[in-house]
Amino acid sequence: MEQKQSGTGGSLVAAGLALSLVVLTFSTIYIFFKRTWWFPEPISAFAEAVDRQFDRTLVITGLVFFLAQLALGYVIFRYRDRGGRARYSHGNTVLEILWTSATAVMFIGLGIAAERAWASLHWMGAAPGAMQVEITGKQFAWNFRYPGADGQFGRTDPSLVNDAAGNPVGLDTNDAAAQDDVVTATMAVPVNQEVEVILRAVDVTHSFFVRELRFKQDAVPGMVIRLHFKAEKTGSYEVACAELCGLGHHRMRTVLQVLPEDEFQAWLREQAAE
Ligand SMILES: [Cu+2]
Structure with missing residues (x-):
């Protein structure tokens, strides 16, 4: 041997x-x-x-x-x-x-x-008086809806969703509360203010992600998911879709602007005018 x-x-x-x-x-x-x-x-x-x-x-x-x-x-x-024989162990x-x-x-x-x-x-809801923003994910864009002066979101209907007609979230314009709703393609919030996010998806699962907020949440068709955040630093931050949602997934991104209160109000007026 x-x-x-x-x-x-x-x-x-x-x-x-x-x-x-x-x-x-x-x-x-x-x-x-x-x-x-x-x-x-x-x-x-x-x-x-x-x-x-x-x-x-x-x-x-x-x-x-x-x-x-x-x-x-x-x-x-x-x-x-070292050329010796190995020893078998049953463990300890x-x-x-x-x-x-x-x-x-x-x-x-x-x-x-x-x-x-x-x-x-x-598990804890948004603080009372939080500003509400509805966020809708859709292949391959985000839409943001602000309730307007009445503080009420108007009725939406999936059958009314029509990008070509400029109605990406299916807003029912016959509803009085829908008249002043503002739908935008970028998001803005006032700094140091609690914001309640109402997350929805039109087609498949998307995920709303803002790195600087460490905030990532799936948007699931058929579900309304409420979360909240308070941004404490003004600036411009990327909003990305963090769920592979189709071929155009990579371009499903927009921007979150955290603005001083007066600039936010001016931004909202500007968006409403468009
Ligand atoms: Cu997506």
């Missing part, structure tokens, strides 16, 4: 593997620390809460990643091929219980930590 060769060959391979793991680990940690590719600046309290949760998760999982990769590098080198029940419970505690803990931010968006 041929005796397996041990010696420098095995050591070199093991050392090379271990070293590449160490280099990979440190460069990954460096990229995250340096924030080389990072999120745009948050513009709402909710967005900041999401970022805090992200940081918490990243620190915990980053630490686990760091220790696990270094341990793997160590084990690769320490137990490299105590260790199994330990790391399963540690993982459970970590996931449940992170879930509890995130619960308040999640609840503030999904």
Whole structure:
């Protein structure tokens, strides 16, 4: 029987593997620390809460990643091929219980930590007096509807949807409340004001996404989904569709302008005039 060769060959391979793991680990940690590719600046309290949760998760999982990769590098080198016989192990029940419970505690803990931010968006309604904007997703554009001076949205009817006639959301112009509704192709909101979003979709599932608000919600045909946000920084932000919704998905984007109150009112008047 041929005796397996041990010696420098095995050591070199093991050392090379271990070293590449160490280099990979440190460069990954460096990229995250340096924030080389990072999120745009948050513009709402909710967005900041999401970022805090992200940081918490990243620190915990980053630490686990760091220790696990270094341990793997160590084990690769320490137990490299020395020509001996491998030993069979049944595992270790105590260790199994330990790391399963540690993982459970970590996931449940992170879930509890995130619960308040999640609840503030999904379970609690908009603050009283919030401005309402209805957002309708359709292949391949967003439409925004403001209720006008009466504060009431007029009736809509899917059978009235007609892009060519300039009625993308199917507004029923016979309804008195519909007379002053303003339908726009870009979105604007006043800064520091609670906005209630009423999300709808005409054809397939779309997803309303504004990165700076950390706000992403599917718009589902047949459903009316209410969420809310308060943008605290003026500026112009991209609205993207975050759900692959067809061939023109890539061009389903528009802009959210966060404006001072007077500029917002002027914008709304301008849109109504058109
Ligand atoms: Cu879409």
